[in-house]
Amino acid sequence: MDPAGIEKRSMEIIESELTVPLPEEIKPIVKRVIHTTADFSFAENMRFTPGVVELIRNMLIAGATIITDTNMALTGISKPSLTKLGISALCYMSDQEVMREAKSRGLTRAVVSMEKALRLPGPKLFVCGNAPTFLLPLLNLDTPPADIAVIGVPVGFVNVVEVKGKLWASGIPCIVAMGRRGGSNVAAAIVNALLYGIPGVRS
Numbered sequence: 001m002d003p004a005g006i007e008k009r010s011m012e013i014i015e016s017e018l019t020v021p022l023p024e025e026i027k028p029i030v031k032r033v034i035h036t037t038a039d040f041s042f043a044e045n046m047r048f049t050p051g052v053v054e055l056i057r058n059m060l061i062a063g064a065t066i067i068t069d070t071n072m073a074l075t076g077i078s079k080p081s082l083t084k085l086g087i088s089a090l091c092y093m094s095d096q097e098v099m100r101e102a103k104s105r106g107l108t109r110a111v112v113s114m115e116k117a118l119r120l121p122g123p124k125l126f127v128c129g130n131a132p133t134f135l136l137p138l139l140n141l142d143t144p145p146a147d148i149a150v151i152g153v154p155v156g157f158v159n160v161v162e163v164k165g166k167l168w169a170s171g172i173p174c175i176v177a178m179g180r181r182g183g184s185n186v187a188a189a190i191v192n193a194l195l196y197g198i199p200g201v202r203s
Contacts, residue, residue, distance in 0.1 A: 059149060071184070
């Protein structure tokens, strides 16, 4: 069976085994996460702020920059889809300036990466799949930028649940996987599902 056929059959199996009713707008995104992880619990723990799927897709169509917290998440995002839209996806975790500043200030590279990303002009989609501290500079702002959205699915045990809760309560347009589950692969899967839902991107 060819790759497209395997994916199609996988999605059919996921659809047949889903026991949680999902709105049609978010179902393809949740199904792609389940396809990536084989974990049906994401159907219960993923949260979407009202209208966020359409908002993010419109941002991407308009040329928003995607900034990830890990190179693994960056690697997993569909490059042909980005090319079709003419948009960029970046990760600053290996940036030499970020690494030096993080060391001198005693901070995680994820924190300094977000600080640098916030200085980028234009609309931005922040994608967090691993390091919850990536989100802290954004969540600590008195007034977050108006032209942003966040995919917040860090995985782990330290500050993960707390940061996700703070993101969900912040009023920032976001997609969040509540609890400890998540990961860079989940983050990339969500981005790809959003990209694939834009007409003409995956033809």
